[in-house]
Amino acid sequence: MVEVNRRDSYEEPREEESASVSWVARIASGIGLVLFLGSVGILGYEGLFRSGGDPVIALSVESVTHDGQRWLARVRAENTGGETGAQVRIAGQLMTGQTVVETAEAEFTYIPAGSTQEGGLFFDRDPKAHELRLRVLGYAKP
Amino acid sequence: MDTTRPMDTTRQRALLHDEKHFAHALARAGAGAVIFAFPLLMTMEMWELGFYMDRFRLALFMLITMPVLFGLSYFSGFEETFCWQDDLVDALTAFGVGFLVSAVLLYVFGIIAADQPMTEIVGKIALQSVPASIGAMLARKQLGEGDDPDEEQRKRSSYPGELFLMAAGALFVGFNVAPTEEMVLISYKMTPWHAILLAVLSVALLHVFVYRVGFAGQESRGKATFLHVFMRFTVAGYGIALLVSLYLLWTFERTGGLSMMELVTAMVVLGFPAALGAATARLIV
Numbered sequence: 351m352v353e354v355n356r357r358d359s360y361e362e363p364r365e366e367e368s369a370s371v372s373w374v375a376r377i378a379s380g381i382g383l384v385l386f387l388g389s390v391g392i393l394g395y396e397g398l399f400r401s402g403g404d405p406v407i408a409l410s411v412e413s414v415t416h417d418g419q420r421w422l423a424r425v426r427a428e429n430t431g432g433e434t435g436a437q438v439r440i441a442g443q444l445m446t447g448q449t450v451v452e453t454a455e456a457e458f459t460y461i462p463a464g465s466t467q468e469g470g471l472f473f474d475r476d477p478k479a480h481e482l483r484l485r486v487l488g489y490a491k492p
Numbered sequence: 493m494d495t496t497r498p499m500d501t502t503r504q505r506a507l508l509h510d511e512k513h514f515a516h517a518l519a520r521a522g523a524g525a526v527i528f529a530f531p532l533l534m535t536m537e538m539w540e541l542g543f544y545m546d547r548f549r550l551a552l553f554m555l556i557t558m559p560v561l562f563g564l565s566y567f568s569g570f571e572e573t574f575c576w577q578d579d580l581v582d583a584l585t586a587f588g589v590g591f592l593v594s595a596v597l598l599y600v601f602g603i604i605a606a607d608q609p610m611t612e613i614v615g616k617i618a619l620q621s622v623p624a625s626i627g628a629m630l631a632r633k634q635l636g637e638g639d640d641p642d643e644e645q646r647k648r649s650s651y652p653g654e655l656f657l658m659a660a661g662a663l664f665v666g667f668n669v670a671p672t673e674e675m676v677l678i679s680y681k682m683t684p685w686h687a688i689l690l691a692v693l694s695v696a697l698l699h700v701f702v703y704r705v706g707f708a709g710q711e712s713r714g715k716a717t718f719l720h721v722f723m724r725f726t727v728a729g730y731g732i733a734l735l736v737s738l739y740l741l742w743t744f745e746r747t748g749g750l751s752m753m754e755l756v757t758a759m760v761v762l763g764f765p766a767a768l769g770a771a772t773a774r775l776i777v
Contacts, residue, residue: 379581382591390554390555392614397551
């Protein structure tokens with residue numbers, strides 16, 4: 351990129367001047383080049399190896415707390431798939447045997463591919479006293 | 493800035509490569525990036541597009557940004573340049589400034605955080621760095637003093653130069669609204685008659701803004717006939733504005749699943765701000 355044999359015709363600078371671009375300019379443009387190639391490189395790599403496929407969303411309970419009135423189950427949703435899920439609706443069901451005793455729902459606006467989002471489900475009963483079944487209900491393509 | 497004062501060329505060139513002068517230009521570029529990019533930095537759709545838009549389209553968008561920055565540096569830029577190496581240095585510097593300004597502001601707004609995945613952070617910053625780096629490049633014209641008018645006029649008067657400036661203006665102004673949901677929403681609300689009316693209005697404003705209203709940088713028609721100028725600049729300019737609109741809609745994934753009629757209407761809707769950008773390119777670039 352630095353080697354130049356033929357110059358553009360609009361101006362004819364002498365050799366020693368183009369070689370004397372100030373060190374500030376060299377550093378600034380060097381940083382710009384690294385950032386440019388780095389981000390294009392990362393995006394190109396992602397495009398080659400990550401794009402396509404469907405959202406694969408796994409749910410897990412982070413913690414269960416009681417706020418004096420209701421029980422809060424904090425939920426973590428991780429998308430290990432290759433696509434972002436939008437408007438991802440999840441439900442948590444408290445089970446006694448095969449009977450659903452209580453259901454709570456939440457919606458995530460976005461769960462980007464490869465990323466984790468957190469939310470919470472409120473229950474009137476103690477989730478620790480029941481089996482808490484988490485389900486992803488559906489999503490929309492962004 | 494000293495470069496606009498009459499002085500011999502040797503001294504001008506010495507100034508260009510002077511550290512203090514360059515640091516000054518760098519600070520102005522940062523100011524330009526903040527001023528031009530903050531509306532988009534504060535637009536929700538831009539953050540969302542940053543992580544969900546197709547990675548190849550985003551990478552392609554960035555690859556296209558670099559020659560645009562190079563061309564803008566040739567025509568104006570944040571410091572005066574004298575050879576293509578200088579333009580390359582300035583284009584890369586403007587990108588770096590735009591990238592860093594976007595990164596800092598997105599962090600301060602709480603849009604990016606260290607616990608997000610790499611691709612999400614890079615995507616959000618990369619998308620914002622396009623308008624921010626163009627803003628950094630335009631800082632000279634907008635915030636500093638102008639180029640040597642004779643030299644600038646000479647560069648700009650070529651026909652390809654005119655077309656490039658119109659395309660850059662269309663891209664820059666169109667970009668400011670293209671990511672929003674309203675572009676497609678407006679096109680849903682319009683009938684074909686509305687679309688034709690908007691297209692006619694866009695062409696008329698493009699022509700009037702360039703040749704009639706008397707803005708700074710207005711073109712003079714000279715001896716050329718109305719029809720000649722209209723075909724050569726206005727129609728060509730509107731064609732460029734429509735192509736830029738279509739490209740932006742495709743980049744932001746607004747074209748998927750639309751019928752041909754809806755696609756053309758959306759293109760005409762975004763073509764309106766793009767045509768205004770093409771018409772006023774001489775003012776902002």
